[in-house]
Amino acid sequence: MPANFAFSRLLAYSLLLIMTAVISAEVAVADLPRVPFERQQFRRPVAIAQLDASTAVVANRCGTLSVIDLDQWQVAAEYQIGGQLTNLAVTNGLLLVTDAEHSRLSLIRISRQNAQVVSELPVPTHPVTVQVAPDGTFCTVASKWARKLTFVTLGDKLAISATVDLGFCPGEQLHVPSRTSMLVADAFTGRLAVVNTTTHDVEAVHEFGAHNIRGLAISNDGQSLLISHQILNDAALPRRSDIVWGVMINNLLRTAKLDSVLEGQSGAIYGGQSINVGYAGQGAGDPDTLFVDQSGQAVIALAGVNEVLIGKPGSRAFQRIGVGIRPIDLLPLSEGRFVVVNELSDSLTLIDMTKDAASASATEAQTANAAKPTVKTVxxxxxxxxxxxxxxxxxxxxxxxxxxxxxxxxxxxxxxxxxxxxxxxxxxxxxxxxxxxxxxxxxxxxxxxxxxxxxxxxxxxxxxxxxxxxxxxxxxxxxxxxxxxxxxxxxxxxxxxxxxxxxxxxxxxxxxxxxxxxxxxxxxxxxxxxxxxxxxxxxxxxxxxxxxxxxxxxxxTTLKPPPPFEPAVTPADRTQISDGRRLFESLSCTECHSGTTLTSADAYDVGLVDERGLRQFNPPSLRGVGYREKLFHDKRADSLGEVFTKFEHQLARQLSATELSALLRYLRSL
Ligand code: HEC
Ligand code: HEC
Incomplete structure (x- = not known):
């Protein structure tokens, strides 16, 4: 697939510089409530960070933070902060935590004795990752549904210094030491944006026909970028003979020249190596986060098969180790030792490859029993x-x-x-x-x-x-x-x-x-x-x-529709949206896209035929239609506009330019 990229000057990736910094709310410093260890609940750990030599903190989706005593290998405390926590990072001994439910970033002082919120900052809708810049003066927050990257100045108070419009829903991000550019990956498809951390320009966007970019890391010599991701082949058929070799969906560890990627060179990501992390008959479903250890080995969480994979990029000698259910974060401790966060078994796994196995089992079993008598070691x-x-x-x-x-x-x-x-x-x-x-x-x-x-x-x-x-x-x-x-x-x-x-x-x-x-x-x-x-x-x-x-x-049925793509911000916006909605009704769009779900139960021939002559389709719900980049059953429309300009979808009459803008604005507000 040809790689292409776009420079920042392209209008599609406009930059929004907030000139007046938004100052975060002052928060009355009160201790966060403690959660008793015995409380039964689905904690759903999603991210881990190390606070000091013997302490790590885990952010749980249920809205709590678990403090882990790494020496004793036990939960030392758990605090309730609320919301839906998605990520955390450490700055100056304090924690930065993202909460997708309330769209906020919190600065938290935390220890085994107590925890307090020091500062709180509203950020764009649904923050999913936060990372501190190498120089420690600011952090960046990626907001998935708002499609924005927010630069936040760190200090006693958090303050927004810039908000960058990415043009896609972001997920993972990576700061690069001693460079003025960082990388932000698409949460769903295969885009990787290069964002200047000084000017806040989107300098380039690489597109490389991938999806599920879940891991980004830099090699120890600083020369290579490592990416874990998947590829879906739309020419493959779901036959066991195709699946078994990764022809339908492949799970990859890719390496690319970091300089070329940061410079936005066309094809930079294809230039490197791509390593299939699965074997015929033994897939490595859903490679997730990764890090590079001191010896240069990549450690990758295989979220779909409940394993971590360890191996040198370039070699095919991978070792796979069983962990808990859905491993999605990793914390390197020291060479050969790391912690795995298992989201769907509410557990952590400590992996230690340094010890003589036999003696390790004896001593660890002893420590385990000494540390917590209720714990059973098998x-x-x-x-x-x-x-x-x-x-x-x-x-x-x-x-x-x-x-x-x-x-x-x-x-x-x-x-x-x-x-x-x-x-x-x-x-x-x-x-x-x-x-x-x-x-x-x-x-x-x-x-x-x-x-x-x-x-x-x-x-x-x-x-x-x-x-x-x-x-x-x-x-x-x-x-x-x-x-x-x-x-x-x-x-x-x-x-x-x-x-x-x-x-x-x-x-x-x-x-x-x-x-x-x-x-x-x-x-x-x-x-x-x-x-x-x-x-x-x-x-x-x-x-x-x-x-x-x-x-x-x-x-x-627990999955909710995404928030509106572009909600109204100004009164003029609101007027245009209601003009568009009236048009939607008067053009009888509601006959097929009806009610709050904006779909209906029948299949209709709307003049679009597939490769096998099928012409009856069920109208897709138009909720969140703005998030879809290509439309119709085979993606033949390149944009929402094209549905009407090129394909004249169900238009009984020609629309004026004003009417078309109003209709599109309405659809984007859904
Ligand atoms: C290889 C990609 C792929 C995988 C893996 C996959 N799906 Fe799908 N799914 C699709 C496609 C493509 C469609 C639309 C197919 C069609 O209708 O012809 C679809 C349609 C659906 C729909 C109908 C949605 C609607 O609005 O009508 C549901 C529900 C669904 N999938 C659930 C699942 C579940 C559950 C799994 C796992 C057991 C799964 N899918 C695995 C690609 C996939
Ligand atoms: C007769 C039923 C019918 C009417 C009337 C109708 N649609 Fe559709 N619409 C469909 C069907 C069926 C599809 C899917 C067609 C396909 O992908 O092959 C569709 C697809 C779409 C899509 C693309 C959605 C996607 O996810 O790809 C949009 C946008 C849309 N319709 C908007 C409208 C608007 C606006 C109107 C009024 C001008 C309208 N439709 C009128 C049946 C209808």
Missing amino acids: TVTAKTVTATTAAATTAAAKSDDSSPQGDGEYDEAEAYTRKYGDQSVYDAAASTYRSSYLETDVFTSSLSLGPMPELGPAERGEQLFFSARLSHASWFSCHSCHVEGHSNGGRSDTFGDDTEGAPKRVLSLLGVGETGPWGWNGKKPTLPKQIHQSATSTMRGPGISDSAASDLAAFL
Whole structure:
């Protein structure tokens, strides 16, 4: 795929410089309430940062911060701050925490004894990552739905110095020491923006046909950029023979010349190496965050298969170590030692590759028991692990046939146990346990952040949604295409409409609970029917039971539509939007895009035919339509404007320029 990039001068990436700094709210300094360790709740840890030599802090999606005593390997304290926490960073011994629910950045003083909010700052909608610049004077916050990067000056108070309009929904970011540029990745598709940290210009945007860019790091010599991401091939068919080699979805570690990337050179990202992190028959579903250790090895969380992968870029000798469910953050401690954050098992895993395995198990087991008598340490020998892995491989090999149908039911708990032996992290009832085991020369110890309630249908569905074990040979999960419930923006031939050779745009699942019937052709009357189809014909895995399909449906119905793309800001805006809405009604758009969901139950021929002659489509919901960059079932419209200018979609009459702008403004406000 050809790489292209755009320079900042392009109007699409306009820069918004806020001349008057927004001063953050003064917060009365009161201690944050403590959460008792015994409290049962789904904590859902998402990020970890190290506060001092023996202390780390974990941000939990449920709105709490867990303080971890790294020496004793136990939870020292947990504080309630509220909201939906997404990320954290350390500055001058204080914590910066992003909260997506309240769209704010908080500066927090935290210790094992108490915690207080020092300063709070409203930031653009849905902040997802925060990173402190190498010189420590400012941080940057990426706001996913607002499509903005905010520069915040650090001090006793937080203050916004600039807001940059990125033109895409950002996720990961990376500051580069002693450079004036940083990188910001697209949360869904394959864009990587170079942003000048002095002028706040978007200097270049690389596009490289990827998606799910979840990890960015710099090599130890400072020469290379490492990126973990996926690629969806819209020419591939979901056949086991294609999936098993990563032809349909590939999981990659890419290296590129850092200078060329920062300079915005065309093709800079393709210039480097791309390393497939999976093997035929043993996929590495959903590579997530990564870091480079002192010996130059890359450590990558494999979020879909509950493992971390360690290996030198350039070599294919990867080691894979089992951890908890959905590992999505990593904290390097010292050479050969790091902590893994397992989002969906509410646990951390300590990995230590430095110790003599046999003695490590004895001493760690002792420390564990001394530190917390309630903790049970299970030690499984290397032999046991090898045996269970061999059993799993045999099972995987058995299912490696080309039959399009699933050949049995999938059970996450069963698969997990089969692979990792007696691991207590998976089991809700055992969530207060800490278990350890040895795999060759690696010592791992998992730590629960607190007891979990019993998993309900939505929680079980969430684990399935993010599990690559649903796909043939563990190459991808539902999330690989429907990134965090949204869409990777690609096209895929999923056989969803029972035809081959007519790839369709991946639909967002945000708000999907209300928009039946499902599928582009509207042939799936219930969500579980669509889910069975996805699990069987898209994933080609072992198939799922009816109860697993209804669990997945329960999870999908928890996904809310994204916030309005461009809400009204000025009175003139409001007028234009209501003009547009009146036009939408008078042009009878509401016949097919009706009610609050802006869709309807039938399929219509609107003059667009697919490669197999199919012409009846179910109107997509227009909620959040502004976030879609290419439109219609095969992405044939390059922009929202083109739907009407080039394709004259359902226009009974010609629109004046004013009318068209009003209609588009209305659609963008949804
Ligand atoms: C390889 C990419 C890919 C993967 C993996 C994938 N999907 Fe999809 N999904 C699609 C595409 C493409 C469509 C539209 C297909 C069509 O209707 O013809 C779709 C449609 C759907 C729809 C219908 C949405 C609507 O608004 O009508 C649901 C629900 C869905 N997928 C759920 C899932 C679930 C659950 C999984 C995991 C078991 C999954 N998908 C895995 C690509 C994918
Ligand atoms: C007869 C039913 C019908 C009417 C009337 C109708 N639409 Fe649609 N609309 C559809 C269908 C079906 C599609 C999907 C077609 C495809 O992708 O092949 C669609 C797609 C769209 C899309 C692209 C959405 C996406 O995700 O790709 C937009 C935007 C849209 N319609 C807006 C409008 C507007 C504005 C009007 C009024 C001028 C209108 N529609 C009238 C049925 C209708």
